Amino acid sequence: xxxxxxxxxxxxxxxxxxxxxxxxxxxxxxxxxxxxxxxxxxxxxxxxxxxxxxxxxxxxxxxxxxxxxxxxxxxxxxxxxxxxxxxxxxxxxxxxxxxxxxxxxxxxxxxxxxxxxxxxxxxxxxxxxxxxxxxxxxxxxxxxxxxxxxxxxxxxxxxxxxxxxxxxxxxxxxxxxxxxxxxxxxxxxxxxxxxxxxxxxxxxxxxxxxxxxxxxxxxxxxxxxxxxxxxxxxxxxxxxxxxxxxxxxxxxxxxxxxxxxxxxxxxxxxxxxxxxxxxxxxxxxxxxxxxxxxxxxxxxxxxxxxxxxxxxxxxxxxxxxxxxxxxxxxxxxxxxxxxxxxxxxxxxxxxxxxxxxxxxxxxxxxxxxxx
Numbered sequence: 108x109x110x111x112x113x114x115x116x117x118x119x120x121x122x123x124x125x126x127x128x129x130x131x132x133x134x135x136x137x138x139x140x141x142x143x144x145x146x147x148x149x150x151x152x153x154x155x156x157x158x159x160x161x162x163x164x165x166x167x168x169x170x171x172x173x174x175x176x177x178x179x180x181x182x183x184x185x186x187x188x189x190x191x192x193x194x195x196x197x198x199x200x201x202x203x204x205x206x207x208x209x210x211x212x213x214x215x216x217x218x219x220x221x222x223x224x225x226x227x228x229x230x231x232x233x234x235x236x237x238x239x240x241x242x243x244x245x246x247x248x249x250x251x252x253x254x255x256x257x258x259x260x261x262x263x264x265x266x267x268x269x270x271x272x273x274x275x276x277x278x279x280x281x282x283x284x285x286x287x288x289x290x291x292x293x294x295x296x297x298x299x300x301x302x303x304x305x306x307x308x309x310x311x312x313x314x315x316x317x318x319x320x321x322x323x324x325x326x327x328x329x330x331x332x333x334x335x336x337x338x339x340x341x342x343x344x345x346x347x348x349x350x351x352x353x354x355x356x357x358x359x360x361x362x363x364x365x366x367x368x369x370x371x372x373x374x375x376x377x378x379x380x381x382x383x384x385x386x387x388x389x390x391x392x393x394x395x396x397x398x399x400x401x402x403x404x405x406x407x408x409x410x411x412x413x414x415x416x417x418x419x420x421x422x423x424x425x426x427x428x429x430x431x432x433x434x435x436x437x438x439x440x441x442x443x444x445x446x447x448x449x450x451x452x453x454x455x456x457x458x459x460x461x462x463x464x465x466x467x468x469x470x471x472x473x474x475x476x477x478x
Contacts, residue, residue, distance in 0.1 A: 113345055114370040115152035115184075115306070116145050116363075117356035118168050119159040133163055138171040141363045146176065148367035152352045154306075155209070156186040156220055157201055165208040173210045183211050184306075186220035186254060187235065195233035202242060216306075217248040218276060222265055223257025225444070236269055250274060254308065258401075259293035266301060274351055276306040281343045281384055282316060282391055282427075283309075287401040288420050295347065304351040310344035311337060311355065313436065315428040320394060323387040330383030338369045339376075339384060346375040396423040397469055398462045405456035405466055411449040415456055415466060417441035418473040425476065438477040447473040 121141075122134040142153075153172055155164045165185060172181060185205045192198035206214070217239065219230050230236060242248050254276035255262050266272070275298045283289040298305050311317060317336040319327075327339055344353045353370075357363050376384065401416040409415065421438035424430060447470040456466040 113353065114150045114341075114367065115154050115352040115354040116142070116150070117308070117354040118153060118155040118164045120356035120358045121160060121164070121167060122358055123160075133160055133167045135167060135170055137360065138167055139175070140360050141357060142171045142175070144360060144363045145367060146181070148371060150367060150370070151181045152184070152354075153181060154184045154216075154354050156188070156218075157205055158188055158191070158220070165205055169208060169210040178212060182215040183209060184216035184218065185209060185211075185214055186218040187239070188220040188226075189229040189233050189235045190221070190226035192229065192233065195235075198229065198233040198235055199238050202239070202247075206247065213247050213249065215249045216274070217242070217251055219253040222253050222255050223261060227257075227261070227265060240270060252276060252303075252306070254306075255294065258288075259290045259297050262294050263297050266297065266303075271301075272303065274304040274306060276308055276354075278309045279305070279307045279344055279347070280310050280312050280316060280340050281388055282312055284388070285392075287399070288416055299349050303349075305347070305349055306351050307344045307347075307353045310353050311340040312428075313356075313430075313433040315424065315430045315433045316340040318428045318430050319387065320390060320427070323390040326383050326386045326390065330380055334373060335365055335369065337366060338373055339380075339387075341366060341369050342373060342376050342380075343384060345370065391427055394427055396426050397464060399423075399464060400462060402461060404459040404461065408455040408459050409445075410453060410455070411451055412445045413447060413449050413456075413470065414442040414445035415470065417445075418447045418477075419464075419466075419469055421477060422469060422473055435477050438473065446478060447471070448478050450474075 122137045123131040124134045126132045153168060155168045157165065160167065187201045189198040192201065219235060219239065222230065239248065239251055243251050250273035252272050252274040256278065277294050277298065278289055279291045279295055283291040285292060295305060319336065341353060344350065355366050357366060397419045399416050399419040403416065405415045418438065420441065421434045424434040424437055450467060450470045452467050460466055
């Protein structure tokens, strides 16, 4: 078995402690323990990014991993978020900064970070595609890819209008498999149609999939009472053909122990478990939520550019999982440039909505909850 092809450690939810300055800092001692548990279990893929932990993740990875293990004993991935840069020079400088802060010497995997929606154009405008392909030719990148947050049609357009990549990183989990905003299945199929290996992020939806409704938990427990809830999301993702690795952003040593045990000992989903997971998904789909299909008609006529489907998606996370941290996170980054509080109640969205949603009322609820 190729262990790396099963599980990766995401350095985006590391434990933190309060420092002498009163600020929160990554707990390096705990991070080292977590790295050791992960490596001892036979897994070797580590994923970080410039923006994780407010720019501190790459340096933490250097201290916890790179400085303590031989370079050929692990695979390291980082990412370049061109859309936060003010110009091409600043965007390109991010690569050298990542190389310096990780101390890695080279990247086994490197990604253009978080393409989709307004973020995609910066990579073209700043020449980042050609820039990173040159870094690959220079031997500083072994495999080049991108991470993506948008619909399948947008992914298809990006992939078909640029030079072929080595892999893609996609948000895939059983709850979002048919979600109209995330389109996990459709994005996965776009990648597979192009023979692109897939790195899976958010297999547990930021931890929400261990907070399922009681009826869904009962179905899964009945099918297999011996496995932890986290195993259903991890094994669903790992069971898909063409998956390079499944990432998990872990926060405690116990999470690392549990997840590595899941990925080494439980194996892929069997047929009975697949049936149970479909039943659990049907239960999630039956929970009354805002019936938004992310068609976008409401956005087209909104004079304030409110990111209406994204706001409604965050509301639905709260309804399904009662997970305020995850719902707030999704709201914060998906509604940049178009918060719910910007709504002027003109009513254009409700006139355009095929689902006849009381959009203005839902936006007021989102603004109250998340802003």
